[in-house]
Amino acid sequence: MQAALARPNLISLAAGFTDTETLPVAETRALLNELLRPLRAARAALQYGSTTGDPTLRRLTAERFAKLDGVRRGARSPWSPERILITHGSQQLLYMITEALCDPGDIALVEDPTYFVFLGILQSRGVRGCGVRVEADGLDLAHLRAVLERLRRRGQLRRVKLLYLVSYFQNPTGVTTSFAKKRAALALLREYEPAAGHPIYLVEDAAYRELRFAGADEPSALAARGFTERVVYAGTYSKPFATGVRVGFGVLPEPLFSAVVRIKGNHDFGTSNLLQQLLARALASERYDRHLAHLRRRYAHKAHVMQQALERHFPPTVEWRVPQGGLYFWARLPGDLKSGIGSPLFRAALAREVLYVPGALCYAEDATRAKPDNELRLSFGHASERDLREGIRRLGAVLHAQLEQSPSAKAAVRAQAPPPKRRARGSGG
Amino acid sequence: MQAALARPNLISLAAGFTDTETLPVAETRALLNELLRPLRAARAALQYGSTTGDPTLRRLTAERFAKLDGVRRGARSPWSPERILITHGSQQLLYMITEALCDPGDIALVEDPTYFVFLGILQSRGVRGCGVRVEADGLDLAHLRAVLERLRRRGQLRRVKLLYLVSYFQNPTGVTTSFAKKRAALALLREYEPAAGHPIYLVEDAAYRELRFAGADEPSALAARGFTERVVYAGTYSKPFATGVRVGFGVLPEPLFSAVVRIKGNHDFGTSNLLQQLLARALASERYDRHLAHLRRRYAHKAHVMQQALERHFPPTVEWRVPQGGLYFWARLPGDLKSGIGSPLFRAALAREVLYVPGALCYAEDATRAKPDNELRLSFGHASERDLREGIRRLGAVLHAQLEQSPSAKAAVRAQAPPPKRRARGSGG
Numbered sequence: 052m053q054a055a056l057a058r059p060n061l062i063s064l065a066a067g068f069t070d071t072e073t074l075p076v077a078e079t080r081a082l083l084n085e086l087l088r089p090l091r092a093a094r095a096a097l098q099y100g101s102t103t104g105d106p107t108l109r110r111l112t113a114e115r116f117a118k119l120d121g122v123r124r125g126a127r128s129p130w131s132p133e134r135i136l137i138t139h140g141s142q143q144l145l146y147m148i149t150e151a152l153c154d155p156g157d158i159a160l161v162e163d164p165t166y167f168v169f170l171g172i173l174q175s176r177g178v179r180g181c182g183v184r185v186e187a188d189g190l191d192l193a194h195l196r197a198v199l200e201r202l203r204r205r206g207q208l209r210r211v212k213l214l215y216l217v218s219y220f221q222n223p224t225g226v227t228t229s230f231a232k233k234r235a236a237l238a239l240l241r242e243y244e245p246a247a248g249h250p251i252y253l254v255e256d257a258a259y260r261e262l263r264f265a266g267a268d269e270p271s272a273l274a275a276r277g278f279t280e281r282v283v284y285a286g287t288y289s290k291p292f293a294t295g296v297r298v299g300f301g302v303l304p305e306p307l308f309s310a311v312v313r314i315k316g317n318h319d320f321g322t323s324n325l326l327q328q329l330l331a332r333a334l335a336s337e338r339y340d341r342h343l344a345h346l347r348r349r350y351a352h353k354a355h356v357m358q359q360a361l362e363r364h365f366p367p368t369v370e371w372r373v374p375q376g377g378l379y380f381w382a383r384l385p386g387d388l389k390s391g392i393g394s395p396l397f398r399a400a401l402a403r404e405v406l407y408v409p410g411a412l413c414y415a416e417d418a419t420r421a422k423p424d425n426e427l428r429l430s431f432g433h434a435s436e437r438d439l440r441e442g443i444r445r446l447g448a449v450l451h452a453q454l455e456q457s458p459s460a461k462a463a464v465r466a467q468a469p470p471p472k473r474r475a476r477g478s479g480g
Numbered sequence: 481m482q483a484a485l486a487r488p489n490l491i492s493l494a495a496g497f498t499d500t501e502t503l504p505v506a507e508t509r510a511l512l513n514e515l516l517r518p519l520r521a522a523r524a525a526l527q528y529g530s531t532t533g534d535p536t537l538r539r540l541t542a543e544r545f546a547k548l549d550g551v552r553r554g555a556r557s558p559w560s561p562e563r564i565l566i567t568h569g570s571q572q573l574l575y576m577i578t579e580a581l582c583d584p585g586d587i588a589l590v591e592d593p594t595y596f597v598f599l600g601i602l603q604s605r606g607v608r609g610c611g612v613r614v615e616a617d618g619l620d621l622a623h624l625r626a627v628l629e630r631l632r633r634r635g636q637l638r639r640v641k642l643l644y645l646v647s648y649f650q651n652p653t654g655v656t657t658s659f660a661k662k663r664a665a666l667a668l669l670r671e672y673e674p675a676a677g678h679p680i681y682l683v684e685d686a687a688y689r690e691l692r693f694a695g696a697d698e699p700s701a702l703a704a705r706g707f708t709e710r711v712v713y714a715g716t717y718s719k720p721f722a723t724g725v726r727v728g729f730g731v732l733p734e735p736l737f738s739a740v741v742r743i744k745g746n747h748d749f750g751t752s753n754l755l756q757q758l759l760a761r762a763l764a765s766e767r768y769d770r771h772l773a774h775l776r777r778r779y780a781h782k783a784h785v786m787q788q789a790l791e792r793h794f795p796p797t798v799e800w801r802v803p804q805g806g807l808y809f810w811a812r813l814p815g816d817l818k819s820g821i822g823s824p825l826f827r828a829a830l831a832r833e834v835l836y837v838p839g840a841l842c843y844a845e846d847a848t849r850a851k852p853d854n855e856l857r858l859s860f861g862h863a864s865e866r867d868l869r870e871g872i873r874r875l876g877a878v879l880h881a882q883l884e885q886s887p888s889a890k891a892a893v894r895a896q897a898p899p900p901k902r903r904a905r906g907s908g909g
Contacts, residue, residue, distance in 0.1 A: 074526040080516040087509040097503040097722040139568050143748045172746045293526035295753035317601045318747070319572045324724035326752055
């Protein structure tokens with residue numbers, strides 16, 4: 052894939068990069084000029100800060116998300132500034148929380164499919180991912196219970212340390228898990244804690260939360276009363292503002308907070324102060340929110356462009372859904388058509404200069420099920436409208452050709468019985 | 481210490497922070513304006529980059545240090561851009577290299593004393609630090625051999641993965657290890673590799689290299705012909721430019737390079753592009769070098785201020801040396817006078833509102849020797865000239881009072897026989 056990305060005519064629908072045209076160039080320049088003009092403030096921005104992060108950015112983060120979650124403010128709030136740690140992107144928090152919670156041989160429950168870089172983190176630390184199915188409204192709670200039961204019967208519950216949930220416009224499926232489901236998942240995890248012998252945390256990855264372009268925000272798991280001591284929230288300002296400005300944050304309960312601050316001290320002793328103060332100023336000046344409103348309109352438009360192209364060019368037996376936010380469409384192929392890196396489809400797509408993320412990359416190694424190999428992640432974040440149209444056109448042509456050669460897929464077409472979820476529409480898009 | 485740092489009248493000679501007055505405010509503002517004006521370049525700076533780092537910054541880094549090391553350029557150079565990884569400060573590289581090389585139970589050879597945050601990294605990963613003595617011209621090679629021999633006899637050599645060396649104006653002692661000693665250390669490590677059964681790397685932490693204000697630069701270990709495949713070089717642009725701009729870099733041989741790039745991908749998939757391009761532009765425009773020349777004069781002056789205060793206020797039986805660069809003086813107390821956090825000296829110093837780093841914090845847990853507890857790290861980096869003078873005056877008064885109460889120290893004074901190294905002068909200062 053690395054080699055393919057260097058090809059000049061390649062259209063990548065694979066990259067998780069954000070839209071280039073809307074990057075806040077003028078805003079960033081103005082903010083940095085404001086920040087670096089008063090000598091005292093400028094010097095503070097160019098000096099080391101603390102390991103936990105800039106106090107103003109922590110406070111503004113607490114205020115922003117307490118409001119979004121509809122929870123009380125103050126020292127006992129789940130969104131108290133004292134619980135917030137600023138990081139070099141939310142990815143760093145995911146890494147550190149895994150480092151803090153998991154030993155080699157431990158188990159992390161993950162959505163099936165999930166964010167593939169998190170699977171890489173688990174693998175690098177010798178932690179096993181164990182898949183929990185995803186439904187149209189998020190995590191499949193019945194399956195979560197079945198998985199916990201299975202682990203309990205096998206005496207493996209004591210190795211389970213966390214459930215990792217990409218809760219908003221999930222990477223890769225675009226699905227959002229409802230607040231009710233998050234609360235129910237927390238209750239379920241608590242039910243199994245006595246048998247596990249330790250806390251089982253819900254690690255909520257909210258990286259795409261602010262990239263909603265349809266529907267209303269769901270509260271985070273931190274808003275679930277009585278459960279906040281079991282929630283780790285990973286947020287980011289990189290994707291909603293500028294990905295070149297790597298600033299994310301975590302909300303963590305004690306004693307995890309202190310443990311992760313120690314790890315952060317070892318990793319890099321603190322996030323670049325210049326980047327933190329840039330973001331703090333963006334938030335305080337409301338330039339962040341104005342930019343975000345602009346960005347949401349832009350992604351709504353690009354998602355619509357991709358939707359129209361999919362409707363026009365994809366065979367009707369390919370299932371996909373319109374997301375309400377985030378950067379991704381998720382498509383499922385009919386019959387026995389495969390999408391993996393070794394598949395004829397992937398190779399034919401590359402030959403036509405179009406790249407997607409094969410769905411199989413997003414599944415944990417889990418012996419309890421065969422790894423699905425018939426899905427595609429299609430990103431509308433980075434490519435231009437023109438490339439989105441052309442990329443989907445090329446991919447559609449490849450799919451039509453491959454379907455022609457697939458007996459079972461042809462049978463599915465002949466039976467005129469597309470799967471029930473075909474083109475289920477979200478309320479937006 | 482955290483609590484003490486919040487006291488308004490406290491003079492901290494402990495912080496590793498850099499000088500605030502010389503932070504490049506105008507330069508950074510100018511560079512960012514240049515960077516963010518052309519739309520195409522601005523967008524590139526605000527977008528994700530690659531995990532290895534900005535190509536221009538990697539190239540400029542290669543050119544800069546190949547020249548400094550006097551080595552050839554090109555693909556086979558130890559300073560080839562392909563061997564360079566850009567990180568969020570050099571600390572991140574130290575963490576990742578430990579992660580790549582060491583398993584729990586492994587051994588890292590470290591200077592005795594060494595950079596205390598590196599000891600924290602080792603401890604957090606279950607790696608044992610094993611101390612090698614430091615002389616006035618750096619690493620004690622005879623002791624390095626003795627330590628390797630001891631480990632060989634005990635069958636522990638297979639656990640030894642690296643020697644960590646802060647090679648320029650060492651944190652904490654201010655000592656520089658000569659190029660000849662670095663080459664000899666590499667040869668010694670190679671001699672023990674067959675018994676170890678794997679490579680033993682020299683991890684050269686050159687964080688203070690560019691902060692030289694007297695004498696001439698020593699080449700890095702990468703300049704040792706025939707040994708570059710065993711050298712990891714950790715450099716930084718944060719301290720010489722602005723600590724709020726967290727950009728460091730590593731030079732690594734394969735297969736370590738690929739292993740650490742994978743780890744970096746898991747940690748944060750790449751260093752903030754905005755910070756990298758800011759540094760690349762600072763280097764290319766020569767603003768970096770102009771700023772560095774200014775900074776060196778400033779630290780030379782502050783080191784001189786501290787030296788004069790030490791001469792004036794410290795008891796003559798306290799040993800210390802004038803460094804040729806970096807941020808630190810290292811002082812050794814006479815007799816049985818202790819400097820540790822629990823010591824009367826430390827408490828008396830805090831009561832007088834002055835803070836230092838107790839030397840004991842800089843020593844690995846090593847059962848083969850008692851941990852020295854009679855040294856102080858004194859930083860001239862952050863405090864103003866006035867605070868340097870006043871801080872050393874206060875500390876001197878405390879030392880005189882403590883010495884009055886110490887029978888053995890009084891005996892040393894009476895004997896009129898101060899230790900031979902007393903006030904040994906470096907060639908600079």
